[in-house]
Amino acid sequence: MDYKRRNGSPFVGGASQAKRGKTAGEWQDSPSQFEEELSMFDEADLEAEEREGEAGQDVIPVGDLFSTNINPRWQRPQASTVDPSSDNLVFQQTDLDYYLGNAVAGMPGQVQGKVPIIRMFGVTDKGNSVCCHIHGFAPYFYVPAPSGFTSDYLDDFKRELNSVVLKDMRSNKDNISVTVLAVDITRKENMYGYHGKRIMDFLRITMAMPRLIAPAKRLLEQGFKFGPFPLQSYQPYEANIDFEIRFMVDSDVVGCCWVELPKGKYRLREEKSTSNTDSEYPGKVDVGWTDLISHPAEGDWQRIAPLRVLSFDIECAGRKGIFPEPDKDPVIQIASMVQRQGETEPFIRTVFTLQSCASIVGSQILCFTQERQLLQSWAEFLRTVDPDIITGYNIQNFDFPFLLNRAAALKVNLFPYLGRVRGIKSVLRDLNFQSKQMGRRENKTINMEGRVQFDLLQVLLRDYKLRSYTLNAVSFHFLQEQKEDVQHSIISDLQNGNEQTRRRLAVYCLKDAYLPLRLLQKLMCVINYMEMARVTGVPLTYLLSRGQQIKVVSQLLRQAMKQDLVMPVVKTEGGEDYTGATVIEPEKGYYSVPITTLDFSSLYPSIMMAHNLCYTTLLQRGSVEKLGLSPEDFIKTPTGDQFVKSSVRKGLLPEILENLLTARKRAKAELKKETDPFKKQVLDGRQLALKISANSVYGFTGAQVGKLPCLEISQSVTGFGRQMIEQTKQLVESKYTISSGYQGDAKVIYGDTDSVMVKLGVSTVREAMEIGKEAAEWVSSHFTPPIKLEFEKVYFPYLLINKKRYAGLYFSSSADAHDKMDCKGIETVRRDNCPLVANLINTCLQRILIDRDPQGAVAHAKEVISDLLCNRIDISQLVITKELTRTAQEYAGKQAHVELAERTPFMCWRTTFPLTPNTTWNSSSRQRASCSVSPNTHQTSLLCSVMVIIFRICSDPWIQN
């Protein structure tokens, strides 16, 4: 039930000082390892170029303006000519948006005025760019037809709605004359609540453009009168669906799927060729929306086109101690690397520098005397390379905003056209994104049509829990590699030096562009995100710019459409929280016997499937009587809510979940068989996406500030969960007893949400596993499929400190050797503790669990503290950063506090602690151990918290035996 990958693993053996000294030495080596790596690329290129008979220059003279013949590799491959009458056009779609434009003759849809046109960007198997304009699709929403409505009134309704919408517009810049394109009667059913399959007449209202949906919805809601019908409020349905999602759902297109335009059905756009850069868009085509074929991501259609991924990094010459400001400080270098998705090395490596720069083997250096020229040329470089994906580190909130603002300050007017559609200016906007999950986050956005911005920092913030998110720390964590050693403070000095110092800066800059590419590859971001887009049906860009809900909405709409169900618009209002899961009161202690752990797999999804919980099966108050349902037709959940059984109607959510979970099983089975490592990655990405998607369905129903909250579902789910964990405890404890012939009386010593930890009274891991497997199977038989209890692991020994805080040796694959030491909730896995504390506790836990020597743990803790007291440990990295100032009067009766920081290569841990010489620091309110603080030894105080924990763990009576 946790979807975020945890990579905050403790600093295993990670005395930061030691590593620091070593790497510092490496950094001074010249040339750096990275430079060698770069030159290797060059050798590979030379071979390739010899075959092609072309080579790029190493250094371009200062002042030479950009042109495409600088390096022929920058451009996309030459596209073969396409004949729309005889060739199908097939491409993988990567992004999609819409714009308002003039209708194109011969295409379906409105012909007058501005019409919404979907624009789909993609790449062919050969790596050619496609921009597909899709015509004839208009936005719409539903309202229930008023009673007595017949088709005779459609015109009245349409005319009157059109008129009030027009009147409602404050200005009519686009000179719109028709707002309502069409009103039709359709047979639909409200998906919220079971009403006995009451299919009703709905009015499907098609508007001329997406932004007219909201006012039309509002006017109908507020009260609308037409023809002979009285003034009344109309409940809107599906009026809050993004236009892109609406289109994708209706045309069965999912994110990153392959799209085929059949011959004879599409038209090439005539482009007046003004410059040779035009060859980048061979594939500008028009097509009617019903003519496009979308291929489900199966078989051959799982492949990924050779997308171009560009990573870049900029350097600015900031003033001493001041963060660079775009209106004052220049951009001095931009490094870029371009790689094709699926290949292992970047095939373009460039640095644009201000002033001369000595050559770097393996990369092309372009020098400029004017910053304006540098910026403009880089923008042209970007447009020529025409990347499908742009990555980098914090490009979204730093590099791109800085470049745009700098270009504006220098009036480089041709700079801010960075998208794949010429003529659209890239503009910087502020965006606030807020969620309980991620807190408030202020972000900037830049529109860049057709290019997916894949800021690696944003990916990491979303998907990984890390102690530090600097590029250096992240690279070290995932790649065991670090940035080139250049301090921010000397960047300006390097720039103002000579071509050798600027070269050093360029190597640094190149590495900062290279690391994001490496990380992207290592973490398989592109593959995993594509699979997520395919599974949930949303565009790739949504996955980084939007929350979790949109993914469920997309799936829900797709499933609902098949059954003519429509989704109501609900007003979002926060309400009372509902009760969640049970955490069994732990029998705290140290267990030197095997503890078996049994888990319900995918608990919440399986509850929803087993009991058919859904919007469409919910019986609202009074429905049972109204519909005359008999007791066999429905169930009552532990929270008293009622749902019809699947024999009456199968719910949408259970269907979605079944599809997701069977697809996951299939993916896992294929994964086992697959030998091609690349296809394996795709499949693994898919099974992960499927799991995450299944788990977020429950959260969606409980999201009270959401698109379609339904607390009856979510509280029933947790209600069943509570009942099940309780029942599991009872079942296990009742069957596995001495009186039934087992070795001991089973006792559930702990459990959280979907798991129980059982002391079975056996003495070996093997027995604990065998009985565990049998027990899981036996307990499962008491529940409705697909609910299933599984044996997961044995802990031996097991240290249960508190609710959500425990540690143990983890046995799963073998009964003979433990797989790992598993720590949950303890300081070692928390990011709000300094590494000193985490490391010490980790070592102590190893002493306790692996060496089985609790006294040794205490001794170790004491030793470390004693070492600190006697300055036997290098504490040069421990520095007092701030004395919290208080006046003498304020000191009266209070303690002074000192803030202390432990510096590590990656970050600075701050701890405030009381500073009172010779006092005993005692937190007896919680019955903890105490230790005394010696005068003037600040670091001792830092360790007080450690001692408290170690003492609590080790000196408690239960650990002594």
Added chain:
DNA sequence: AACGTCACCTAC
């Protein structure tokens, strides 16, 4: 000393 509230981060 006892207790409540908050921020933070984790377990599911």
Added chain:
DNA sequence: TAAGGTAGGTGACGTT
């Protein structure tokens, strides 16, 4: 306009 959920440990800090 957009935003997955609840349970719960722990330390800092303020009030009584």
